[in-house]
Amino acid sequence: MPSRRRPSGDFQAWTEKTLPTHLGAIRPVETELMARLRDLGYDEDHRFAVRLAFEEALVNAMKHGNRMDPSRQVRLRYCANPECVEIHVADDGAGFNPASIPDPTADENLRKPCGRGIMLMRSYMDEVSYSCSGQEVHMIKYRNP
Amino acid sequence: MRIQTRREGGCRVVAIHGSADTEASPVLREALLGAIEAGETRLVCDLRDVDFLCSDVLGVLITAYLKARGRGGFVRLADPPEPLRELLKTTRLDHLFDVYSDVTAAARP
Numbered sequence: 001m002p003s004r005r006r007p008s009g010d011f012q013a014w015t016e017k018t019l020p021t022h023l024g025a026i027r028p029v030e031t032e033l034m035a036r037l038r039d040l041g042y043d044e045d046h047r048f049a050v051r052l053a054f055e056e057a058l059v060n061a062m063k064h065g066n067r068m069d070p071s072r073q074v075r076l077r078y079c080a081n082p083e084c085v086e087i088h089v090a091d092d093g094a095g096f097n098p099a100s101i102p103d104p105t106a107d108e109n110l111r112k113p114c115g116r117g118i119m120l121m122r123s124y125m126d127e128v129s130y131s132c133s134g135q136e137v138h139m140i141k142y143r144n145p
Numbered sequence: 146m147r148i149q150t151r152r153e154g155g156c157r158v159v160a161i162h163g164s165a166d167t168e169a170s171p172v173l174r175e176a177l178l179g180a181i182e183a184g185e186t187r188l189v190c191d192l193r194d195v196d197f198l199c200s201d202v203l204g205v206l207i208t209a210y211l212k213a214r215g216r217g218g219f220v221r222l223a224d225p226p227e228p229l230r231e232l233l234k235t236t237r238l239d240h241l242f243d244v245y246s247d248v249t250a251a252a253r254p
Binding site (some may be wrong): 023026027037044045047051052055056059089104105110112113114115116120121123124131 | 166167197199200201203204205207208217228232235236237238240241242
């Protein structure tokens with residue numbers, strides 16, 4: 001899905017990282033992104049939303065994509081500027097079809113302990129799209145949607 | 146994340162402080178499920194001081210809720226800040242959990 005608005009290339013400062021498949025690798029990059037958003041003046045609601053989607057995307061990539069295989073990696077790319085936050089997360093897994101994930105808010109699924117990550121990413125970000133293979137998710141949160 | 150527990154009104158109150166993220170969820174799992182295994186089936190999670198909560202931790206709360214219910218008890222949520230209230234609403238888990246304005250209300254029989 002194309003983005004509604006994209007900051008100009010000059011305006012972007014992309015951060016690129018390759019993370020090991022290890023849940024302990026998430027917090028440091030999350031802290032770094034949150035500090036960047038604070039510096040840019042994003043309010044608490046925006047920071048909560050981006051942090052949640054960021055964490056869910058990385059956890060999904062490690063747990064469901066890479067199946068916690070330490071030989072696999074997660075590639076992260078993000079750009080935060082005064083207009084929006086844009087995040088790409090890619091894993092080394094087999095990919096999946098996002099449409100195949102059951103709705104976790106359906107009555108019959110409410111008691112299931114798993115399966116809420118994708119729904120939360122969609123709920124808290126303004127744009128969420130997947131590559132054809134399902135190995136990469138792309139998310140955008142606008143400051144003024 | 147930091148966890149403190151105490152007894153109040155016949156319940157075990159588990160007060161969670163800070164960020165309840167994926168890395169921290171095993172600690173919460175151990176605290177809640179350990180309490181249930183030890184016979185404490187009336188649990189109140191004090192969320193007043195929680196600034197972040199991820200889906201993994203929601204899963205821990207659901208697992209604890211099901212285990213406590215299976216033993217005739219409960220897991221109640223107390224005083225979630227607005228972002229957490231919104232999260233419970235978004236996930237519709239406010240239909241599963243009883244959510245109270247404070248711990249005292251949650252710990253009432």
